[in-house]
Amino acid sequence: MKVLNYGSLNIDNVYSVDHFVRGGETLSSSKMETFSGGKGLNQSIALAKSGAEVWHAGAVGENDGEFLLEMMKDAGVNVSLVSHVEGKTGHAIIQRDGDGQNCILLYGGANQKITREQVDQAMEHFQAGDFLILQNEINEIAYIMEKAHEKGMKIVLNPSPMDEKIGGYPLEYVDYFLLNEIEAGDICREQGEGEELLRKLSAMFPKAKIVLTLGGDGSMYKDGDLVLKQPIYRVPVVDTTAAGDTFTGFFIGGLMQGEDPKTALDHAAKAAAIAVSRPGAAPSIPDRSELEKEL
Ligand code: RIB
Numbered sequence: 001m002k003v004l005n006y007g008s009l010n011i012d013n014v015y016s017v018d019h020f021v022r023g024g025e026t027l028s029s030s031k032m033e034t035f036s037g038g039k040g041l042n043q044s045i046a047l048a049k050s051g052a053e054v055w056h057a058g059a060v061g062e063n064d065g066e067f068l069l070e071m072m073k074d075a076g077v078n079v080s081l082v083s084h085v086e087g088k089t090g091h092a093i094i095q096r097d098g099d100g101q102n103c104i105l106l107y108g109g110a111n112q113k114i115t116r117e118q119v120d121q122a123m124e125h126f127q128a129g130d131f132l133i134l135q136n137e138i139n140e141i142a143y144i145m146e147k148a149h150e151k152g153m154k155i156v157l158n159p160s161p162m163d164e165k166i167g168g169y170p171l172e173y174v175d176y177f178l179l180n181e182i183e184a185g186d187i188c189r190e191q192g193e194g195e196e197l198l199r200k201l202s203a204m205f206p207k208a209k210i211v212l213t214l215g216g217d218g219s220m221y222k223d224g225d226l227v228l229k230q231p232i233y234r235v236p237v238v239d240t241t242a243a244g245d246t247f248t249g250f251f252i253g254g255l256m257q258g259e260d261p262k263t264a265l266d267h268a269a270k271a272a273a274i275a276v277s278r279p280g281a282a283p284s285i286p287d288r289s290e291l292e293k294e295l
Helices: 039-050 066-074 116-123 141-151 164-168 181-188 194-204 243-256 261-276 288-292
Strands: 003-006 010-016 031-037 054-061 078-085 090-096 102-107 131-134 154-157 176-180 209-213 219-223 226-230
Touching: 003 039, 003 116, 003 141, 003 243, 031 039, 031 066, 039 054, 039 066, 039 243, 039 261, 054 066, 054 116, 066 078, 078 116, 116 141, 131 141, 131 243, 141 154, 164 181, 176 181, 176 243, 181 194, 181 209, 194 209, 194 219, 209 243, 219 261, 226 261, 243 261, 261 288
Parallel strands: 003 054, 003 131, 010 090, 054 078, 131 154, 154 176, 176 209
Antiparallel strands: 010 031, 090 102, 209 219, 219 226
C-alpha cells in the first residue's frame, strides 16, 4: 500500500521579527532564512520519515525548485510525478516572532498549474486501497478527488489553508479529515468547539474518520462511536511552522503501517512536538527513530 500526496511545494522565505508587520508599517527583520516547505512537501516528508511509501505529485518552476525535489528524494519520497512548468515555484513569505509563532503569505506559482492530463497520468500508478492525501494549496483538487474515488483509493483531506473553494469539493468522498476548529466550523457553516464540532462534522460525513486539532489542547479523533483525546507534548517552542503537517504525516503514515488510531495519534503528537522545537518547515521534521527519545 502506498500514498499519493498531490500537493504544494514551496520555497519558504522566513523572516525573524519582534512582532508581525502591521498595515502601513515598515519593519526590519533580524534574520532571513530560506527553507523547503509547502504543506504538500512537508506532509510528504513526514509520511516518508514515518516509514510510509510516498509518491509526491505536483509542480515546480523551470529553474528554481530543484532543491525541493532533492530534499524530498533524500527523505525517500518518489518525486517522479512532479512536473516542471513555466514560471516560478510556489513560495511563502513567513514572519516568525520571538515566541516561534508565524504568519504566512503564499504565492501559488507552479502549485496552481496542475493539469487534468497530469492528474490522469499520475493516477495510473495507484490502485484501490492506496491512500490519496490532499491539502488546499493546488488547483484541480475536485478532479483529483473524483479520479481517486473512481479508483477506490482512501481519500485524506487536510483543508488548509481554508477558502471558499473547499465547499465545491466532493467532500462526501473523504475517508479522513484532519483539520482545526476554524476549518471544521467553516465546513459546518457554524463555528463551535471540540466535541460539538466533531459531532456536527460526523453527522454531515458519517463514514468519515475525523481528527480535530485543538492547538495547545491537543487533538480529538472520532470514528463512529469511538472518540479519542490526545494531549500535546509540551516542549520549548522555536518555530511552529509545519507542526500540523508533521502531525498529519505521522498520523496517516502510522495508520498505513498498521498502528491503531490511538498509537498513531500519540506518535503524531510526539513528532509535531519535536518539529516545533526546531527551526524551519520540512527540515524540522523528525525521523521515526527520534520518537523513541524522551521529550
Ligand atoms: O504548513 C506550513 C507551510 O504552509 C509552510 O511550509 C508554507 O510553505 C505554507 O505552505
